[in-house]
Amino acid sequence: MTYALELKDLRKSFGRTEIIRGANLAVNAGERIAVIGPNGAGKSTLFNLISGRFSPTSGQVLLHGQRIDGKRPFEINRLGLSRSFQITNIFPKLSVFENLRCGVLWSLGYRYTFFKFLADLEDANERAERLMEMIRLDRKRDVLAMNLTYAEQRALEIGITIGGGAQVILLDEPTAGMSRSETSRFIELIKEVTVGKTLLTVEHDMGVVFGLADKIAVVVYGEVIAFDTPENVRANARVQEAYLGTHADAHAGS
Numbered sequence: 001m002t003y004a005l006e007l008k009d010l011r012k013s014f015g016r017t018e019i020i021r022g023a024n025l026a027v028n029a030g031e032r033i034a035v036i037g038p039n040g041a042g043k044s045t046l047f048n049l050i051s052g053r054f055s056p057t058s059g060q061v062l063l064h065g066q067r068i069d070g071k072r073p074f075e076i077n078r079l080g081l082s083r084s085f086q087i088t089n090i091f092p093k094l095s096v097f098e099n100l101r102c103g104v105l106w107s108l109g110y111r112y113t114f115f116k117f118l119a120d121l122e123d124a125n126e127r128a129e130r131l132m133e134m135i136r137l138d139r140k141r142d143v144l145a146m147n148l149t150y151a152e153q154r155a156l157e158i159g160i161t162i163g164g165g166a167q168v169i170l171l172d173e174p175t176a177g178m179s180r181s182e183t184s185r186f187i188e189l190i191k192e193v194t195v196g197k198t199l200l201t202v203e204h205d206m207g208v209v210f211g212l213a214d215k216i217a218v219v220v221y222g223e224v225i226a227f228d229t230p231e232n233v234r235a236n237a238r239v240q241e242a243y244l245g246t247h248a249d250a251h252a253g254s
């Protein structure tokens with residue numbers, strides 16, 4: 001069985017400190033995964049290892065069965081894995097449409113001749129139009145990105161991230177900084193635009209986690225201590241003890 005994404009005994013040390021300590025994870029194609037865990041557990045480091053920002057000290061990362069550990073971010077991107085911030089530095093002075101078109105064109109790569117570029121451009125225009133409808137920014141087509149609301153900018157980011165056609169999408173806290181109502185609308189949007197794709201999010205907001213994820217990966221101290229459905233994770237005694245219990249208490253007290 002080939003997984004969309006697989007981590008095998010992944011380890012990463014910074015200096016003498018081992019931060020990722022033998023992480024294992026096997027994600028089926030089409031699953032939506034939320035990666036949760038206490039501050040400093042290693043969630044961002046895991047994303048950095050998957051997306052190629054860091055090379056692992058040892059272990060493997062496989063994308064559709066192919067090893068990608070040690071490859072550069074743009075190579076991994078070309079192989080079909082896209083991380084939200086990797087290519088989604090929104091261009092503030094470009095319009096919504098132009099931003100999306102840039103995302104699509106970027107993903108096509110520029111090893112092409114000028115004539116190939118022109119042909120691609122038409123293709124890219126169509127894809128950008130479709131994306132714009134999907135992220136519901138078609139009425140803002142010609143608005144400069146800097147004049148969008150924060151939630152709209154995040155939607156634009158998602159549009160650019162999925163614009164390249166990657167099958168595996170990594171999102172870092174997609175709803176951070178949004179209001180409650182923006183958040184619930186945004187979860188629906190993410191669900192819609194990632195249908196059929198494999199999605200991993202790092203998330204702190206439990207509302208988002210339970211609203212979005214088919215499965216939850218709990219990272220504690222550089223290991224994936226649980227990987228299961230939301231119901232089973234919630235009921236898992238080890239998770240309760242290591243994370244959710246204290247997390248819930250912290251929120252109740254705040």
Ligand SMILES: Nc1ncnc2c1ncn2[C@@H]1O[C@H](COP(=O)(O)OP(=O)(O)OP(=O)(O)O)[C@@H](O)[C@H]1O
Nearest residue numbers: 014015019037038039040041042043044045046219
């Ligand atoms: N480039 C680096 N050099 C040295 N230490 C690092 C580096 N990146 C991360 N770390 C350390 O690794 C540990 C895990 O950090 P990481 O950001 O992955 O945790 P996290 O689970 O994403 O935390 P948070 O939920 O607070 O974002 C931390 O102790 C951090 O200081």
